[in-house]
Amino acid sequence: MKLSVKAPAKINLSLDVLHKRDDGYHEVKMVMTTIDLADRVELTELEEDKISLESSGGYVPSDNRNLAFQAAELLKKEFNLTNGVHIVIDKQIPVSAGLAGGSSDAAATLKGLNQLWDLGLSLDELADLGAKIGSDVSFCVYGGTALATGRGERIESIQAPPPCWVILAKPSIGVSTADVYRKLKIKEVEHPDTHSMLEAIEDKDYDRICSTLGNVLESVTLKDHPEVLHIKKQMTRLGAEGVLMSGSGPTVFGLTVHDTRAQRIYNGLRGFCNEVYMVRMLGESE
Numbered sequence: 001m002k003l004s005v006k007a008p009a010k011i012n013l014s015l016d017v018l019h020k021r022d023d024g025y026h027e028v029k030m031v032m033t034t035i036d037l038a039d040r041v042e043l044t045e046l047e048e049d050k051i052s053l054e055s056s057g058g059y060v061p062s063d064n065r066n067l068a069f070q071a072a073e074l075l076k077k078e079f080n081l082t083n084g085v086h087i088v089i090d091k092q093i094p095v096s097a098g099l100a101g102g103s104s105d106a107a108a109t110l111k112g113l114n115q116l117w118d119l120g121l122s123l124d125e126l127a128d129l130g131a132k133i134g135s136d137v138s139f140c141v142y143g144g145t146a147l148a149t150g151r152g153e154r155i156e157s158i159q160a161p162p163p164c165w166v167i168l169a170k171p172s173i174g175v176s177t178a179d180v181y182r183k184l185k186i187k188e189v190e191h192p193d194t195h196s197m198l199e200a201i202e203d204k205d206y207d208r209i210c211s212t213l214g215n216v217l218e219s220v221t222l223k224d225h226p227e228v229l230h231i232k233k234q235m236t237r238l239g240a241e242g243v244l245m246s247g248s249g250p251t252v253f254g255l256t257v258h259d260t261r262a263q264r265i266y267n268g269l270r271g272f273c274n275e276v277y278m279v280r281m282l283g284e285s286e
């Protein structure tokens with residue numbers, strides 16, 4: 001049997017870091033939402049007891065460094081399974097971008113194999129398993145829009161923000177999430193008002209959502225990579241109503257409700273950035 005699962009990217013509308021924990025991770029408070037930029041993960045049952053993986057598009061590892069491979073491995077180990085699977089990833093989400101591409105592939109693999117191998121696991125159980133793979137995987141299991149706390153794995157789903165265009169621009173630089181967290185000076189930075197973001201979403205107040213966007217990790221990535229700040233300025237100049245870096249970066253997203261403005265921002269950014277996307281905010285889990 002074979003099945004195909006959509007794996008959407010996420011953006012962080014608010015990302016706050018509260019303190020460093022004894023286990024080396026950071027306690028976070030984030031509002032995350034899914035966007036209509038997605039990989040597709042195709043799972044085919046194998047007769048043999050093995051996992052194989054291939055990926056089209058951007059370069060990603062095809063062995064157990066791949067988070068989707070790790071998801072299949074984890075299920076086999078946890079439940080002592082001898083099932084096999086061939087995983088094909090149609091990669092549309094840019095890699096190492098701050099958009100949780102790998103995490104979403106892992107979440108899609110967990111959900112798909114739950115069906116394919118008839119494991120009967122609930123979404124909560126899949127999200128708990130996902131947390132063993134990476135901090136963003138639990139959110140990707142639920143999708144939609146959520147408040148994420150703990151190291152990012154404690155998920156409280158909330159309603160979707162009002163729909164709008166999301167223009168994404170990724171400069172051609174690599175950013176290490178671990179480095180960004182390590183360099184963050186928690187006491188010296190301005191913290192976003194996550195509570196206000198939650199209220200704005202509840203009130204469906206698009207203008208307030210735009211003015212409340214905030215990501216504490218910008219303090220590190222913008223300083224190390226001035227091109228990210230440059231993209232933010234261009235997005236604002238081109239008329240985006242709200243602009244922010246997603247996750248640890250380097251992708252910047254701009255929000256607008258206006259169709260013609262969205263096209264103008266998209267065209268304007270393509271002039272000096274190779275990877276630019278214009279997609280809809282999803283917000284709801286599909």
Ligand SMILES: C[C@](O)(CO)[C@H](O)COP(=O)(O)OP(=O)(O)OC[C@H]1O[C@@H](n2ccc(N)nc2=O)[C@H](O)[C@@H]1O
Binds near residue numbers: 028137178
């Ligand atoms: C930046 C975000 O993408 C925002 O959604 C996430 O916080 C990062 O999620 P992720 O890429 O799934 O992160 P993981 O693979 O769990 O961790 C990568 C590295 O980032 C650091 N890390 C991550 C999450 C967290 N709450 N505190 C951390 O300090 C740790 O050094 C960890 O070794």
Ligand SMILES: Nc1ncnc2c1ncn2[C@@H]1O[C@H](COP(=O)(O)OP(=O)(O)OP(=O)(O)O)[C@@H](O)[C@H]1O
Binds near residue numbers: 067
């Ligand atoms: N399925 C996958 N897709 C993309 N990258 C993967 C995958 N599996 C493993 N990786 C590796 O994970 C690293 C980060 O990739 P990813 O695209 O998930 O980053 P990201 O969008 O910054 O994630 P996050 O926002 O969760 O920090 C890369 O070094 C990549 O080689």
